[in-house]
Amino acid sequence: MSFLEYAPAPESTSILKLQKSYGLFINGEWVDGGDKSYTTISPSTEKPIAEIAHASAKDVDRAVSAARAAYDTVWSRMSGADRGKYLFRIARLIQERARELAVAETLDNGKPIRETRDVDIPLVAAWFFHYAGWADKLEWAGLGPNPKALGVAGQIIPWNFPLLMLAWKVAPALAAGNTVVLKPAETTPLTALLFADICQQAGLPDGVVNIIPGRGEVAGQALVEHPGVNKIAFTGSTAVGRSIARTIAGTEKKLTLELGGKGANIVFEDAAVDEAVEGIVRGIFFNQGHVCCAGSRLLVQENVHDEIVEKLTRRLGTLRLGDPLDKNTDIGAINSKEQLDRITALANTGESEGAERWTLDCEIPTNGFWFRPTVFTNVATSNTIAREEIFGPVLSVLTFRTAEEAITKANNTPYGLSAGIWTQNASRMLRVADELRAGVIWANTFNQFDPTSPFGGYKESGYGREGGRHGLTAYLSNGDAR
Amino acid sequence: MSRLPVAKTYKLFIGGAFPRSESGRVYDVTSPSGEFIANASKASRKDARDAVVAARAAVAKWSSATAYNRGQVMYRIAEMLEGRSAQFVDEIQKSTGASAKDATTEVNAAIDLLVWYAGWTDKYAQVVGGANPVAGPFFNLSVPEPSGVAFVIAPQGNATLIGLVAAIAPALVTGNTVVALSDESSPCAAMSFAEVIATSDVPGGVVNILTGSPAEIAPWMASHQDVNTVDLGGADAELALACERDAAETLKRVIRPGQFSSTTGSVDRIGAFVETKTVWHTKSLA
Numbered sequence: 001m002s003f004l005e006y007a008p009a010p011e012s013t014s015i016l017k018l019q020k021s022y023g024l025f026i027n028g029e030w031v032d033g034g035d036k037s038y039t040t041i042s043p044s045t046e047k048p049i050a051e052i053a054h055a056s057a058k059d060v061d062r063a064v065s066a067a068r069a070a071y072d073t074v075w076s077r078m079s080g081a082d083r084g085k086y087l088f089r090i091a092r093l094i095q096e097r098a099r100e101l102a103v104a105e106t107l108d109n110g111k112p113i114r115e116t117r118d119v120d121i122p123l124v125a126a127w128f129f130h131y132a133g134w135a136d137k138l139e140w141a142g143l144g145p146n147p148k149a150l151g152v153a154g155q156i157i158p159w160n161f162p163l164l165m166l167a168w169k170v171a172p173a174l175a176a177g178n179t180v181v182l183k184p185a186e187t188t189p190l191t192a193l194l195f196a197d198i199c200q201q202a203g204l205p206d207g208v209v210n211i212i213p214g215r216g217e218v219a220g221q222a223l224v225e226h227p228g229v230n231k232i233a234f235t236g237s238t239a240v241g242r243s244i245a246r247t248i249a250g251t252e253k254k255l256t257l258e259l260g261g262k263g264a265n266i267v268f269e270d271a272a273v274d275e276a277v278e279g280i281v282r283g284i285f286f287n288q289g290h291v292c293c294a295g296s297r298l299l300v301q302e303n304v305h306d307e308i309v310e311k312l313t314r315r316l317g318t319l320r321l322g323d324p325l326d327k328n329t330d331i332g333a334i335n336s337k338e339q340l341d342r343i344t345a346l347a348n349t350g351e352s353e354g355a356e357r358w359t360l361d362c363e364i365p366t367n368g369f370w371f372r373p374t375v376f377t378n379v380a381t382s383n384t385i386a387r388e389e390i391f392g393p394v395l396s397v398l399t400f401r402t403a404e405e406a407i408t409k410a411n412n413t414p415y416g417l418s419a420g421i422w423t424q425n426a427s428r429m430l431r432v433a434d435e436l437r438a439g440v441i442w443a444n445t446f447n448q449f450d451p452t453s454p455f456g457g458y459k460e461s462g463y464g465r466e467g468g469r470h471g472l473t474a475y476l477s478n479g480d481a482r
Numbered sequence: 483m484s485r486l487p488v489a490k491t492y493k494l495f496i497g498g499a500f501p502r503s504e505s506g507r508v509y510d511v512t513s514p515s516g517e518f519i520a521n522a523s524k525a526s527r528k529d530a531r532d533a534v535v536a537a538r539a540a541v542a543k544w545s546s547a548t549a550y551n552r553g554q555v556m557y558r559i560a561e562m563l564e565g566r567s568a569q570f571v572d573e574i575q576k577s578t579g580a581s582a583k584d585a586t587t588e589v590n591a592a593i594d595l596l597v598w599y600a601g602w603t604d605k606y607a608q609v610v611g612g613a614n615p616v617a618g619p620f621f622n623l624s625v626p627e628p629s630g631v632a633f634v635i636a637p638q639g640n641a642t643l644i645g646l647v648a649a650i651a652p653a654l655v656t657g658n659t660v661v662a663l664s665d666e667s668s669p670c671a672a673m674s675f676a677e678v679i680a681t682s683d684v685p686g687g688v689v690n691i692l693t694g695s696p697a698e699i700a701p702w703m704a705s706h707q708d709v710n711t712v713d714l715g716g717a718d719a720e721l722a723l724a725c726e727r728d729a730a731e732t733l734k735r736v737i738r739p740g741q742f743s744s745t746t747g748s749v750d751r752i753g754a755f756v757e758t759k760t761v762w763h764t765k766s767l768a
Contacts, residue, residue, distance in 0.1 A: 126617065142610060143750075238733070245730035250723035257733065414732075416757075433761045443763040450616035454624050458757045459710070460733045465758050468614055470624065478750060 006320070009327040011113045015100045021051035022189070024059055024213065025196035027066035028206030034059050035218050040189055043110035044324050044333035044368040052189050055214035057222035060181070063210040064228045067152045067179040070207030075179050076149060080136030087132030087174060089202040094125040097198065101191055105163055106324045108190035110333030110369070111287050113325050123449055124167040130451035131171035134472050138176065141469055143478035149177030150254060150475055151230035154223040156216070157192075158236045159185035159335050160290040160391075166192050168466045169233050170209060171451075176475035178231065181210045183220055187336050189213035216240065221247075229253060231475065235292070238389075238415075238460050256464025256474045258292065258456055260389040261417030264410035265295030265446060266432065268403070269304045271422035275444065277311045280395070283420055283446040285319065285373055288334055289393040292461075293418035295446055297386055299406050302399045309377055309397060313358055316373050321362050331393065334369040343371050343392030350376050350385035355396070381409060389415070403428060407435045416458030420446045439465070492522045492669065494529055494693065495676035497536030498686020503694075504528050511670060514579040522669045525694035527702045530661065533690035537631045537659040538708050540687030545628045545657030549604035556600035556654060558682040560593050566678060567593070570643055570671055577668035578642060591745065592644040598747045599651040606655060606752055614760070621763045626756040628657035629735055633703040635663045635696050635716035636672065637744040643671045645744045649713055650689060652751040658711070661690045661703065665716070669693035697721055704728035711755050713737040715744060 021037070023030040034056030039048045055063070075083070094101065101124070102116040111120075138147045153173045157165035162184060173180050184192035196211045212219055220240075224232055224247050234244055235258040248255055265283045267276050283295025300308050324332035334340040351357050355376040364370040371392055379386050379396040386396045400406040410419055419438040421429050433441045439457045442448060449455065454470035456462060464474045492511075493500040505526035511519045523529075544552070563570070567589045574585040607626050614622040632653040637645035642665040653660050664672030676691045692699065696717055704712050704725035712729050714722040715737060722739050729736050735754065742751045 242730050242733060245733060246727050249726035249730060249736075250719070259733070429763065433759075439757060439759055441759065441761045443761060445620065445762055445764050448616070448618065448620065448762050450614070450618070450622070452614045453616050453622055453762070454614070454758050454760050456758070458629075458759075462733065463735055468624070470758055 006328045008323070010323060011103055011106070011325045011327060013103055013107065013325065015103055016107070018050055021053070022193045023053045024055050024063070025193065025211040026059070026063045027210065028200065033214070035214055038186060038213070040108060040187065042107050043335050044365070046367050049108060049190060052213050055183070055212035055219040057218065059212060059214075060219055060222040060226060063181045063212050064152055064154070064223070064226050066207035067181050067210055068228055070205060071151055071179040074205045075208050076177055080138060080177070083174060083177065084132045084135030086202055086204050087128050087135060087171060090198060090204070091125050091128035091132055093198045093201055094121065094128060098122070098125065101163060101194060103325070104194055105191050106332070108188050109159065109162060110324050110335050112329040112332045113327055114329065115287060120161055120164045123451070124163050127164070127167035127171045127451045131175040131472070134172070135175040138476065141472050141476060143473060143476050146479040147476040148479050150477060151178060152228060153178045153180045153231040153233060153475065154226065154229040155180055155182040156220050156223065156232070156234045156236065157182065157184055159188040160287060160292070162188040163191035163195065165235050166195060168471070172466070172471045173233070173475045174208065176472055178475050179208045181212060181223060181229070183212050183214055183223055186213070186215060224248065231255070233474070234258070241462055254474075256466070257462035258466065259460065259462040261292045261294065261415045261457065261461050262297055262387065262389055262413045263293055263295045263418035263420070263438070264297045264299050265420035266299045266406045266410060266422065267301065267304065267308055268423040268425070268428065269301040270424045272424060272444070273304070273307065273311060276422040277308065277315050279420060279422060279444070279446040280312055281315060284395045285316070285331060285393050286447050288332055288371070290335060290339075290391055291447065293440060293447065295418065295420050296390060296394070296396060298395055298397045299400050299409055300397060302401050305397070305399050309375070313375060316360050316375070319360065319373060321360070321370065321372065322365060331373060334371050334392065337369055339391065340369040340371060343390055343394060346385060346388060346390045347374055347394055350379070350383065350394070350396070353383045353385070355379045355383055355385060381412060387413065403432060407432060411437045414460040417461035418442070489520065492520050492673045492693065494523050494525055495673065495680070495689070495691040496529065496533045497690065498680065500676070504532070511577060511668065513576055519576055520670060522673070522693045525663075525692035525699055527699065529692060530699050530702055531706070533661040533692060534631060534703070534706055534708055536687035536690055537661050540659045540685055541628070541630055543685050544659055544688045547657070549607070552654065552657065553600050553603035555683050556596060556603065556651065559678060559684065560596035560600060562678045562682045563589070563593050563596065563675070566674070569674060573671045573674060574642060574668075577670055588641070588644050592647040595644065595647055595747050596651055599655050602655050602749070602752060610753065611758070616762075619765045621765055622760065624758050624760045626656055626753070627759050629755050629757055630658060630710035631661065631708060632658045632711040632713065632755055633661045633706070633709050634713035635700055636665050637716045638665055638696065639667055641744050642668045643675065645716070646672050646675060648744055648747065649715060652748065653711070653755040654688070655752045656756050658755045659688045661692065661709075663696055663699055663716070664691060664693045666693070666695055700725050701728055704734070705731060707732055709734060711735040711737070713754070714739055715742065
């Protein structure tokens with residue numbers, strides 16, 4: 001047994017008490033869905049997990065009505081302190097059920113248990129805990145002395161961090177006094193449905209949170225178009241974000257969008273090399289690269305390019321790809337066949353456009369959706385893989401000579417979500433951070449998240465921020481303050 | 483013997499210069515009673531695109547100017563406007579039929595509004611940004627930055643001067659550059675305001691002012707790839723709807739009609755032209 005071989009250490013799924021089928025959670029009750037139901041599968045095995053009801057436009061209407069009634073009769077009349085107490089309860093229940101939620105998320109999404117256990121679920125609890133404390137302090141949110149909730153929030157979340165994205169949406173909305181209708185992604189509804197159960201355990205009043213799995217073009221569209229919705233919050237693709245912005249034009253609806261990215265991770269010659277290599281790995285191979293703020297473009301100063309690439313590929317050789325439930329696994333499954341096909345096609349385009357392809361030499365399981373970590377060198381700024389979001393474990397490496405060139409190349413994208421800077425020179429770090437047109441900049445680190453830290457993009461990566469006071473204001477209006 | 487007055491030719495204001503419309507078009511500006519006042523330039527799509535080019539080129543300088551400097555320049559605009567207030571009172575009266583008292587009130591309010599916004603340049607970041615207490619060994623700071631180039635439509639048919647000032651000033655506070663379209667029916671005060679801007683140490687291209695038809699110009703700006711924010715405050719409902727739809731293609735930040743008062747200042751309106759940047763940095767003794 002070499003030092004890289006480990007005995008299997010799978011997390012048990014016995015902690016899960018899943019039902020064979022799940023309905024929609026509307027007004028505190030489980031109800032049938034009007035659209036064709038869907039079997040959610042585990043992307044690492046393609047085995048079915050449960051049958052999930054899908055909401056029709058009529059169901060969406062029912063959910064919005066429930067949310068409106070809960071807003072009018074209960075939630076908007078409750079003191080901030082009491083709203084906060086419900087959120088604190090939810091935070092605690094998430095901590096108590098953390099292992100169950102981590103297993104469910106890994107099963108449904110395909111990401112490693114190490115990540116759901118150590119990143120996703122702890123952050124979910126932290127998000128609710130943070131916003132719980134805001135609920136009775138809204139007059140300090142910077143919107144004047146009398147901030148008002150918006151009403152009913154329609155929230156549509158992606159499949160890459162299912163429960164974490166739910167927390168980013170639901171926690172600030174409830175703290176600010178809104179009620180919500182949330183549509184989880186088609187391929188990852190499971191933890192949102194378990195969250196409905198947590199709401200029931202917390203005794204949250206009926207209709208304050210409604211969870212309606214469904215198809216984007218049916219339930220998502222109906223939610224965006226619904227005249228009873230005051231606010232839309234969406235995380236997902238830029239294409240869908242555009243369509244939502246177009247749809248709500250001319251209405252009073254407020255909108256926040258967290259969309260795609262093509263983050264530049266810039267490594268200067270004076271960077272701490274080993275730490276930078278860890279940061280590059282964390283930037284693009286964390287969560288199989290299914291991260292909107294991934295550092296998918298590596299910009300390396302020319303004179304350290306060969307050294308960095310050599311150390312990077314050597315480090316990637318130590319990553320273990322396989323069963324996401326195994327506690328030793330670093331790289332899990334791609335979330336869906338559809339996404340795997342897209343990654344495969346884009347990687348092939350990278351090769352055909354002349355970039356040099358390196359692929360991790362590792363075995364992949366027979367069933368499920370898998371993509372080997374891939375690094376492209378010799379990438380030109382005009383190449384498809386340097387411009388389009390791949391949303392997979394594929395890194396494009398480009399070079400630069402001067403800081404000015406690095407900044408120009410980093411900003412040469414319609415996106416503007418994240419960027420990384422690796423240098424030991426603090427003055428240069430601060431100046432480069434000033435010049436980068438991106439909403440989140442990680443210097444000598446990457447892919448860090450915290451409920452107190454605003455997150456969101458410039459340009460076509462969307463608008464609005466999630467996290468901290470900024471994220472709270474996305475769910476408030478200022479009354480009449482100037 | 484009465485002196486024959488010298489009439490002013492009203493042109494556009496692009497990149498710090500006063501060109502005529504490249505289209506050669508003008509339109510009649512008349513008083514409410516129909517009396518001819520002046521010919522105004524009727525800006526074309528090309529003029530608007532030129533203005534965006536000028537505005538984009540000016541972003542680097544204006545956004546990297548110190549907040550203190552931006553504040554002084556904006557205060558300088560107020561000073562210059564104050565010194566020429568009689569001219570603005572006269573122009574507002576002629577083109578809108580307002581009383582001398584009402585026109586004076588409007589000009590004074592516009593001056594005071596500029597002073598108010600000028601004072602925000604070096605305070606806004608402190609009020610809305612700051613350190614975030616993240617759970618880890620990181621220095622984490624959020625700061626507001628300008629979105630870039632803004633296209634703003636001044637209110638149409640009312641608040642001819644103050645509406646324009648209220649649309650331009652909040653964008654300037656954080657370092658955006660502006661392409662503004664004036665009140666179509668009374669553009670004279672707007673173009674005289676351009677002269678105030680031109681003599682206030684505002685770098686060329688930071689503010690560009692066009693006169694002409696919102697229905698003709700605004701859709702080009704809403705779909706323009708190099709415009710970051712559109713303020714549709716002066717658009718009617720039909721035009722605003724079309725522009726908001728066009729703006730969705732490039733995910734522009736959009737200010738809807740009625741979102742802000744057209745005559746008073748608003749901290750939130752500064753925020754409508756701002757991106758929040760959050761920077762994380764590791765901390766260690768190593």
